[in-house]
Amino acid sequence: MKKVATRFAPSPTGPLHIGGVRTALFNWLYAKNQKGEFYLRVEDTDKERSKEEYKNQIIKSLKWIGINYDGEEYIQSKKIQDHIKVANELLKSGHAYKCYCSSEEIEEQKKRAKQKKIPYIYDRKWRDKKESEAPKDTKPVIRFKSKIDGTSILKDLVQGDVEIDNNTIEDFIILRNDGTPTYNLSASVDDHQMNMTHIIRGDDHKINTFKQIQIYQAMKWDLPSFAHIPLIHTIDGKKLSKRDKASTLDDYSKIGIMPDALRNYLLRLGWSYKDKEIFTLDESVKYFNLEGIGKSPSKLDMNRILSMNEHYIKNINEKDLFVQFSDYCKIFKKVISNDKSEKIKNSLTFLKNKAKTLEDIFNNGQYIIQEDVNFNKDDLKLIDNKAKKVISEFKKELMKIDNLSREILEPIINNLIKTNDTNFKGVGQPLRIALTGSKFGPGIYDIIISLGKEDVTKRLNNKIFT
Numbered sequence: 225m226k227k228v229a230t231r232f233a234p235s236p237t238g239p240l241h242i243g244g245v246r247t248a249l250f251n252w253l254y255a256k257n258q259k260g261e262f263y264l265r266v267e268d269t270d271k272e273r274s275k276e277e278y279k280n281q282i283i284k285s286l287k288w289i290g291i292n293y294d295g296e297e298y299i300q301s302k303k304i305q306d307h308i309k310v311a312n313e314l315l316k317s318g319h320a321y322k323c324y325c326s327s328e329e330i331e332e333q334k335k336r337a338k339q340k341k342i343p344y345i346y347d348r349k350w351r352d353k354k355e356s357e358a359p360k361d362t363k364p365v366i367r368f369k370s371k372i373d374g375t376s377i378l379k380d381l382v383q384g385d386v387e388i389d390n391n392t393i394e395d396f397i398i399l400r401n402d403g404t405p406t407y408n409l410s411a412s413v414d415d416h417q418m419n420m421t422h423i424i425r426g427d428d429h430k431i432n433t434f435k436q437i438q439i440y441q442a443m444k445w446d447l448p449s450f451a452h453i454p455l456i457h458t459i460d461g462k463k464l465s466k467r468d469k470a471s472t473l474d475d476y477s478k479i480g481i482m483p484d485a486l487r488n489y490l491l492r493l494g495w496s497y498k499d500k501e502i503f504t505l506d507e508s509v510k511y512f513n514l515e516g517i518g519k520s521p522s523k524l525d526m527n528r529i530l531s532m533n534e535h536y537i538k539n540i541n542e543k544d545l546f547v548q549f550s551d552y553c554k555i556f557k558k559v560i561s562n563d564k565s566e567k568i569k570n571s572l573t574f575l576k577n578k579a580k581t582l583e584d585i586f587n588n589g590q591y592i593i594q595e596d597v598n599f600n601k602d603d604l605k606l607i608d609n610k611a612k613k614v615i616s617e618f619k620k621e622l623m624k625i626d627n628l629s630r631e632i633l634e635p636i637i638n639n640l641i642k643t644n645d646t647n648f649k650g651v652g653q654p655l656r657i658a659l660t661g662s663k664f665g666p667g668i669y670d671i672i673i674s675l676g677k678e679d680v681t682k683r684l685n686n687k688i689f690t
Contacts, residue, residue, distance in 0.1 A: 226421050229255065229421050229422070230252070230254055230262050230419050230421070231264065231298075232252070232264055233300075235267045235274065236281075237645075239285070239472040240281065240282045240473045242456065242524065243455065243456045243503075245289060245451060246254060246456065247425055247426060248286060248291055249487065249490055249491065253508055256509045256512075262291075262293050262294055263293055263297075265297065265299075267300045267410070267411075269405070271402070274301075285474070287475065289483045292504060293673055300410060302650035304405060309413075310413050311399040314366075314368065314442055314675035318369070321366035321367055321369055322369060323367045323572055333346065346394045348394075351395060364401060365401045366397070368395060368397075370390065370438060373390060373391070376468075377436070378450060382427075382453060382517045383430075386520075388431075393438075393513070396408060398439075408436055412436045412440060420448045421448050422451065425453065426453055427454055427455060429450035432467040433452070452516075453517060454518065456522055456523075458524060459524065460525050479581050480582030480584065482533055482536050482582065484576075485535070485536040488503055489528065494517055496518070520548050529655050537581075550583065559647065563675070571589065575588045591659060598661045599662075607689065611657075613644065616666065616690075618655060618684070619684045621636045628676065637668070652668040659683050
């Protein structure tokens with residue numbers, strides 16, 4: 225039995241789509257579950273749209289979410305001559321033929337099909353014609369001679385048996401009139417040369433699969449197994465496209481979704497194992513199978529992604545959380561100075577409490593990160609003479625202590641409540657505004673301890689409060 229080999233084959237024409245990430249994840253997990261290998265093939269034959277920056281971005285994105293491929297990436301454009309060679313072999317064996325139809329003829333056929341409200345299928349005009357009848361001034365395309373009679377059955381590992389009438393598959397082009405190969409030819413040759421045992425991809429590829437199977441059969445190659453995954457839809461049931469908000473992996477990393485959380489969510493998007501929801505990386509590999517993939521499209525739910533991310537933020541080791549937070553800030557926000565970083569690290573226990581994303585932690589910790597307090601104008605109006613008195617008295621008490629802790633601060637706050645004939649809000653709110661710029665935020669004890677005596681004193685000395 226062959227060693228299992230799977231691949232992910234994106235085109236570097238844009239950022240990595242979230243649907244592509246799930247496809248890559250399923251391929252990777254299946255290979256690892258079966259003690260096999262997983263490869264990355266970059267399908268860069270679209271020279272106009274393919275860009276090196278997108279290729280690098282795809283590689284970086286896969287690494288970010290924890291998907292590592294075996295060996296070097298397979299670059300499709302370097303294998304063009306192999307594709308052309310196979311096209312000529314198919315031509316020689318009678319499984320393909322030269323088609324001399326002009327672009328005007330093809331357009332006319334398409335127009336007639338549209339008028340009749342039927343799918344366009346090339347009329348096979350040149351399938352049985354002699355080359356001696358060919359016009360001298362027309363460069364031909366090479367078309368594969370598809371089966372006409374009977375039906376074909378695809379034994380799909382997810383969808384089950386899928387049957388199709390052979391006459392619905394046109395004689396598709398395998399080599400354009402400029403000599404370049406088309407997708408179905410290139411993908412077939414590459415999958416064969418890469419010794420792929422399993423092709424796992426979106427179910428929008430099913431018609432391509434039937435075409436590629438015919439190429440395999442014509443070349444007398446061993447067929448791989450095929451599995452077609454239902455597509456991802458938006459929450460309102462529409463097919464998810466690159467135009468949709470939050471459709472690429474970058475969209476999620478930018479708002480502070482953690483890689484483990486997103487990977488866990490995508491794993492569960494259309495796949496299940498008993499009633500288990502949270503999977504470690506090792507558990508994902510251990511339990512993943514094709515039998516657990518559903519046959520219906522899955523809906524991308526941003527609320528569930530945020531909920532999953534919140535779970536990871538709450539439960540991850542704080543040391544690891546800080547590393548991810550720091551990396552996130554470096555890429556998407558700003559580099560935080562060492563002294564501020566240390567304060568953030570020591571404050572993560574409460575900064576993460578109301579956070580669903582790394583961006584939330586950044587926003588919650590702004591009062592620590594910023595050098596100068598950015599005051600909310602409306603909140604600043606709450607600082608009346610009584611509030612200034614509270615601030616002044618707290619500042620005096622602060623000078624008397626060296627170590628900041630809740631045990632030390634609580635009696636001071638309680639005494640201020642009593643001597644100023646107010647309540648906890650009457651003391652906490654003015655101090656919170658003075659220290660953070662806003663009446664909203666973490667608990668006052670957490671704020672004071674996280675800032676430290678020096679920063680607290682500096683902020684309370686602001687002329688606004690004197």
